[in-house]
Amino acid sequence: MATALAETYHSLNIPTDPTIVATNLWLSSPPPPPPHSDPTAPYLSHQLSPISPYQTGSTDNLTVDIMNSASPHHHGYSDTSGDGAVHGMQLYRSNGHSTDYTTPTGSLGCTDIMTTQQYTGERSPDSGIYSPTCHSPSRNDYDPLPLVPTCTGLVSSCSDYLGNEMLQYSNAATIHPPHPAMSYSPSHYTTTSMNCDIPCQPMYSPRPHPYVDSGSPIGQAPQLPMGMMDQTTATCTSMNASNPIQFYPETPSDFYIDTNGPSPPCFPPPPPPFTTEDFIRPHHPPKPNKRPRKPKPPATVDPSEIKDIPASAQLWEFLLKVLKKPKYAYMVSWENQQDGLFRFHDPPAFAALWGRHRNRPSMTYDKVARALRYYYRRDILEQVGGRLTYKFSPRLCKQFSVCSSSSDKTSAISSSSKTAKK
DNA sequence: TCTGAATTTCCTGATT
DNA sequence: CAATCAGGAAATTCAG
Structure with missing residues (x-):
């Protein structure tokens, strides 16, 4: 060169x-x-x-x-x-x-x-x-x-x-x-x-x-x-x-x-x-309760921020990938990986990362958190007390070994989670 | 085109 | 008081 x-x-x-x-x-x-x-x-x-x-x-x-x-x-x-x-x-x-x-x-x-x-x-x-x-x-x-x-x-x-x-x-x-x-x-x-x-x-x-x-x-x-x-x-x-x-x-x-x-x-x-x-x-002017949605902006060249995560990855899969990357640890990191416990340190940063991954520039932590809360009923996450703290469910941890550093079988739950009751 | 899943968006109210 | 949490409701996106 x-x-x-x-x-x-x-x-x-x-x-x-x-x-x-x-x-x-x-x-x-x-x-x-x-x-x-x-x-x-x-x-x-x-x-x-x-x-x-x-x-x-x-x-x-x-x-x-x-x-x-x-x-x-x-x-x-x-x-x-x-x-x-x-x-x-x-x-x-x-x-x-x-x-x-x-x-x-x-x-x-x-x-x-x-x-x-x-x-x-x-x-x-x-x-x-x-x-x-x-x-x-x-x-x-x-x-x-x-x-x-x-x-x-x-x-x-x-x-x-x-x-x-x-x-x-x-x-x-x-x-x-x-x-x-x-x-x-x-x-x-x-x-x-x-x-x-x-x-x-x-x-x-x-x-x-x-x-x-x-x-x-x-x-x-x-x-x-x-x-x-x-x-x-x-x-x-x-x-x-x-x-x-x-x-x-x-x-x-x-x-x-x-x-x-x-x-x-x-x-x-x-x-x-x-x-x-x-x-x-x-x-953002005051909006009525039933607001027209803003049109989605045109897709960027590559909205996926982390190249090895498919754009179609679900939020929990994305989270697991990010948790594996030390460079993102300032946003979110394991509190207790064996238990699947993790914590956001910089919620806006993670929201922005997720938003870019999904080409949602207006993504916020509030929205991320709402999506995460939907995981409670799907037994992907379970509630814990701490603020900014979430926990992967034991089922997910045990069945797919996603909470230990051993293997990565996150793709397996994608299909299984689709059958979860809404 | 339709349908359902998985968000996304917005909201109210409670809690820290 | 701001940030966060909890969850309802509806809209959106996308894959099948």
Whole structure:
């Protein structure tokens, strides 16, 4: 793939750097920046990228450690650059839940996540190091999922969409195609290949953000903060293998970002990927009791979020699959797998996941819960006392071994459950 | 086209 | 007070 990239560069008369290797997205020693950048010039490897309002410094090779934290809502970030700070990361969380984030420099403790939270950096006047700070933007000035429409820097190997109500992590910079005429497919932002011949496609369709009332002057997703990448192996695979969440190493290996001061933009910004309307909470006027149903939106290209779960899977089957995937454990996880007891930790996130699986964008936890309650009478679930806690029935657990980690016979109950009395 | 299963949607009321 | 639970009722989707 490096050969293909080199050929592309050669065809565009773009110098390549021999130190670029397939698994290295970033270089450890950026060359000096040019004296100025020409927006019309070809993208040279040493050109600067635009500086965003959320400029940060160097970027750590972040480890998102959800499973191993004390709380399922706790996310730890490792300081792989070893300087005592976690750099250049933005965290987007829009599920409305309070979360406490801890970094090597201390607890950040953001609590208001009615809007997307952003963790941005502040440069220390002494050390020049950027340290994470917590920024909870107001409802009218937050940054709604800026990565989504630009699909820049997507690493497909950890590209599971965690969703509208879920978490998206980014490091500090944005990948840009090396030339305006080029575009990247998300699938080619792997650690081993880049290709420019497939049109860039947004990973997610633009969607209304549930936490914006109106009037937000959002026209263009802002560029993500830029910073010098101080890791040479900041790849998805370097993350906690049990929690391979979506990750956007934004800077291709052949770009360098100046952290020593403001930099002029070196290429035209991408077209506005969002409109204001994309982020306005859909208005729900008062409805009569018997309301006309909204027409179902056209099916997306692939509504199934988890590829190994058939779109026709029932909710309980979907649940079992999700429960098997550690990366979704922050949404729902076993409380006692032997007993079939599980608990939702992030109900909106799971609802969004289920909704996408079924191409139901308006899915909510309330609806999921209603569907789950129907399982009581079908002896698929049984009632337990705790909030957000459900339990697969002993029949299901015993008969189909779905509650132990041994075998997967979930397909067997599909047919049998169809005979259950309504 | 019809039918039934499995939700999905909306609702009211109770509980935490 | 908000979130969640419980369950009724009706609409929707889809497979057979």
